[in-house]
Amino acid sequence: MPLHSIFLLLVWLGLNNTLAPGHIVLGGILAFLIPLVVAGLHTPQPRVQRYGLACRYVLMVMYDIVVANIEVAIRILGPMKNLKPGFVAVPIETHNELMLTILASTISLTPGTVSAEVTKDRKWLYVHVLHMEDEEALIQQIKERYERKLREVFGC
Amino acid sequence: MSFLVELLVSILIVAGAGFALIGSIGLVRLPDFYTRLHAPTKATTLGMGCLLVASIALISLAEAELSVHELLITLFLFITAPVTAHMLAKTALHYDIGFVRGTRGKELASKARERVSPKENDE
Amino acid sequence: MLNWAIMIAVGMICLSLLLNLWRLYLGPDLPDRILTLDTMYVNSIALIILFGIFLRSSLFFEAALLIAMLGFVGTAALCKYLLRGDIIE
16 A cells, blocks of 8 residues: 555656645645545455565566567567577476466567467466576576566565 | 756657557568567567666756656556566457467467467366 | 747648658558558647647647547557457457
């Protein structure tokens, strides 16, 4: 709840692009009332356990986004017949909705991969890859680089 | 305004527009829907990121106070881009759009459509 | 120099919008067209932001934010429609 309020206040100040005291008071009132009103819609989610790790995860993903963009840009401008697209199923161990959403979003934002579908039992994630050299290496990279760190952030 | 800031902002603007252009080139060049999906979702996010950073820097200098509200658009685009990509991929799978020749793991598509595990045998 | 950079960037964004139109015409399937519309709205946000930079004004921010939100909702609704044949279940 407090995180929700802080986020709402920051968005309000950003939208009005000001730090005027009046807006801080109005934003504060809204940030206090809105979480109370929407409390009924809230479903229990796991909490971030280690904030330092979460920050490092975000920075790592941003770095990967830049690298991925340059990589994909080179592939797009290069010859099409060198492209080896692939469709793989990645086994996953995170069955929680929030963590699964973050993992799938991370995969979609980084190196030439888009998550396409998750199985009903949430044990497999289907991923489309723009250029796949080695299937095993890709699965290992997703599991080591993103999933394990995400599990550490949420402490499970 | 110092020359250095101007140079930096100019580079950011041209790089941002360049990434957007590369995304659109990819949209036209790439062979099938699934590969085409990669071009806009990636190229446009970084392109927009560059442009918005340039906008923040320049307008903050022009109005002599920090103007960060462009960050909201960046944040919004970064949250929605993977969701859109995921929904489009899902739609294409259920619409039974074919893969380009040479795609590895093509046979997994029917399993993905039924949302069952790839190990599961057909009846 | 800055104005030259902006002019070049506007030219590039317009070119990418034209390429998007070409893909919109080619298709071949409905998801391709939705993807293209999605790219077009992101590019039009870029155009608005560039215009804002050109005029050194942040007045256009609201327009850009509105396009971003409506574009996302539109794409999501179209996908949902193709998936289920119904937007609201």
